[in-house]
Amino acid sequence: MEYTDLETCEKDWADLGIEFKALETLNKEYIAKLEEVGELQAKCLKELNHQRYRLSVIKRSLKRVRNADQEKVDTLEKDFMRRKAQLYEMEQSLPKQNGTYLKIILGNVNVSILNKNDKFKYKDEYEKFKLILSVIGFVLAVINLVVNVRALELAFMFLLVWYYCTLTIRESILKVNGSRIKGWWRLHHFISTVLAGVLLIWPNTKAWYEFRTQFMWFNVYISLVQYLQFRYQQGVLYRLKALGERHNMDITIEGFHSWMWRGLSFLLPFLYMGYLYQLYNAYALYHLCYHPEATWQVPVLSILFLALFLGNTVTTSMVIPQKLREKVKLNVRFTRQDKGSRNSSNMGSRQSSVPTAISSKGNAPSPTSESASSKERNEPSCEASDGGLVMPEKNLGRRTTAVSAQSDQPSSEVDSDENKGFISAPEKNPVGDGNKKLL
Template sequence: LRRSKPSPETEKEIERLEKDILRRKAQLYDMEQVLPKKNGMYLKIILGDVNVSILNKNDKFRYKDEYEKFKLVLSGIGFVLSVCNLFISVRVLELSFMFLLVWYYCTLTIRESILKVNGSRIKGWWRLHHFISTVVSGVLLIWPNTAVWYEFRGQLMWFNVYVSFVQYLQFRYQRGVLYRLKALGERHNMDITIEGFHSWMWRGLSFLLPFLYTVYMFQLYNAYTLYQLSYHPDATWQVSVSTTLTRSTSRATTQTPHGRLVPFLALMFFVLFLGNIVTTSMVIPQKLHERMKLTYQLGLDRIRKYPTSPVNTHNTVVSEETNTASSDSNKLNKSE
């Protein structure tokens, strides 16, 4: 129809039909969100066949807001406990903090699975990130109170202090941007704040990138430190390479059951670093490409909407300057 250049009445009818199709699709999507959905495998294991679908839209928003408040409050508590552990060396306080991390990430994975059932579009990596963090927190919780632990303890607490600070920054700024974009209809109502960086955060939030990359480098440094601890002569929770090579076989055998945990922690921190930095870095070229495409499209739309392009305006100015110069030369000739 568009190739045959329809009449103005036909164009209006086509435009009306396109708007009607979009409206129908939106209505069907809203109806789909109201229908109950099946739980995923993780929720079936945790909750069984309990229906977690929230049918009321206001209840969905309320549950999402509770999720956001839960993350903010627990980040604050984690920050306080991390600072306390930096200055107070009490085993009970350490275990309390580690147990809080385990409970926090376990609860986070359950809540995010419920949000996913109810229409949230959280990316797969960030959910996997929280599952891995749950495992890491559990291993840290059962790490015995040894000299090797105290070599890593201070670094771990500083890491959690910085992570809590960055999470607070992300929560405050991402929530504000999400609120504005949702009001403009550019984001989904069930979108949530995350630990990473998405393309919609580019508006005024690009300053968060240095903080995020610092967290990722800290994770890599943790992995390196834990790997170096595997060579500690008094290591009890990791396969000590020096112990395996130089000590007696019987003693090395007694160390082996404990020795598989710290290299595992090093591997987990490295996986977190790699997944976070790759996922976040993939957003930047994608966003730059989208920005160039948008600029080009806006330029084409402006040319189509306004026949007098900047080139024509420039030609007009040049012709006016030429006419002015010629008139001045004529006046000069007359005066001579």
């Protein structure tokens, strides 16, 4: 809204000056808080390093102790694992230094994301970025199957180079912010970058045209598999995030729950077919090495495709049994926890009810008041009987249902592997994030 006279403008300017002074004060307070946060971050990092150093000293000392009580040693080792997981959780809220690759690309710029919601948003954008590029790659591959235009071929190859270069940078930022993507999947994207670069400079010869159609169909298939992976992974990550069981920067998932296998069992055959397609590409390129117009790009590409096949197959095959073992361990652990909680709850209910049943006047409390007090404690009510305490059948059935429901729920992971408690530690995608690729 504009003013029509000078006096109104001067009055509004004066009011704006008062607001500016308040803003200036707020900004100074903000800067002071930033400096205070920086000092607290430095102190926390120092204390974290001190804790880790002291833990390592104690752990080394335990190995040298002779004739020690093995039970106490086992208890200390469990406490060490728990403390490491706690220190890891604290570390997620503190800035980290960039890795060597990020230092080369970006310099010593701080890329740490300290807010959990911002971390999840960045991870979500990362997944959407891969999906969008997969769709674009699918369209270009189909067009190249229909028409034979060199400019479109080069555009597609350049897209692959840019995609994988960008992916390596984004994944490095994710790793700085706590993601535990397996080393192979990161290496996979570096190899794919080199492979796409070699394809880009492959001369327009007859050898290329003999491989061209096969390569375009391969990219069509991989784009479809990547879409299936995106749908599966997004569903897992959002569900685990809703359950509060996984870190926002998870890319892969180690430690499956039963409901994860329904989608994974559908996805795995498509993944292995993609790996076999990579082996077929390596085989076809190997035979093209004897082509009269074959250049040095042909054997190099054959070796790169073979490396991708071996790395993907071995890594995926090793991860799945590991997840199965973790799933069994989690089931056993929660079965024990259910038994322990049931016994402790029964003991607690008896201890709390016996004193109440025997009042100072020798009168038993009314069933109504006893039931009300039990509801406040969220425990099943108990009634006084001639020989002791008897749990009503109605409440017993309710208790049994509650226990069974608890045991059916997916368990949160405590082990410090890669799951996230944020995992504590397990990783991102049941089979690895690196499977999502155009190549």
